Amino acid sequence: MRVHSFFLLLLRLLLCSRADALFGHGLVRCQLTSLEDVVYVEQYYINKFLLIQYNSTLGNFTGYTKRARDVADGLNKSPDLMRSEKRNEEKCKSHIPFTLDLHSKPVEPSVRLRSVAPAGSKHPGMLVCSAYGFYPKQIRVTWLRNGNNVTSDVTSTEELPNGNWLYQIHSYLEFTPRAGEKITCRVEHASLTGPKLYEWDPVTESQRNKIAVGTAGLLLGLVFLVTGLIYYKKKNNAGRVLVPTG
Ligand SMILES: *[C@@H]1O[C@H](CO)[C@@H](O)[C@H](O)[C@H]1NC(C)=O
Ligand SMILES: *[C@@H]1O[C@H](CO)[C@@H](O)[C@H](O)[C@H]1NC(C)=O
Ligand SMILES: *[C@@H]1O[C@H](CO)[C@@H](O)[C@H](O)[C@H]1NC(C)=O
Secondary structure (H helix, E strand, C coil): CHHHHHHHHHHHHHHCCCCCCCCEEEEEEEEECCCCCEEEEEEEEECCEEEEEEECCCCEEEECCHHHHHHHHHHHCCHHHHHHHHHHHHHHHHCHHHHHHHHHCCECCEEEEEEECCCCCCCCEEEEEEEEEEECCCEEEEEEECCEECCCCEEECCCEECCCCCEEEEEEEEECCCCCCCEEEEEEECCCCCCEEEECCHHHHHHHHHHHHHHHHHHHHHHHHHHHHHHHHHHHHHHHHHCCCC
């Protein structure tokens, strides 16, 4: 029914327009002005020129040319149309909670803790704690050393937009590794019921590196083996061709 009256209005505007090529379009907008309030706007264009607009704050249609003003006056005198516009405004309002929910549901970060080469620092080691893909933006990434808050030698990036509503952040800790020391990255975020701790484990990381080196070595060996086989086969074939038959 809504769409029906929309097209009727466009058609009426088109018929009283004198331009050669006519292109009409309408725009319906449900615009949030605060957390509770909305403006419901309908706009009717001919050849990209705004002729008539309904604005729920004013509660009436406004025309922007002489002819359009006449049409708008007519529309404003139709109680049915005014009631239906009020209903649209209510519908627009009732969608606020859904829309807000869609945008404000917290998304838990995925956290990665790893060591990197320190860039010219007084400490030989550097850890980076990265939190990826979280929402909302507010987050706290801090460090613990044997259960105590670390206050120095920590730097952090801003919360960087991921481009898809989500954010990422990277916190760096410069440190001098000591045997038996426990270093932990602590993440606090709206998506979590409490702080979440990620413990640095140099053993698993060095094992992971060993596995990586081992895999690389195995791959390299395979490359040599395959190259060798191809070479061997080529040489064999070449030899066969050279041998005169008959
Ligand atoms: C609707 O009307 C209000 C009150 O005049 C105004 O502040 C607002 O900008 C209007 N909205 C649009 C989209 O024109
Ligand atoms: C629309 O409503 C506003 C505010 O009530 C009023 O000032 C304005 O003259 C009205 N416009 C028309 C075209 O009736
Ligand atoms: C460490 O910092 C956290 C959060 O900033 C705080 O709640 C806690 O009391 C601090 N602990 C110590 C031992 O200072």
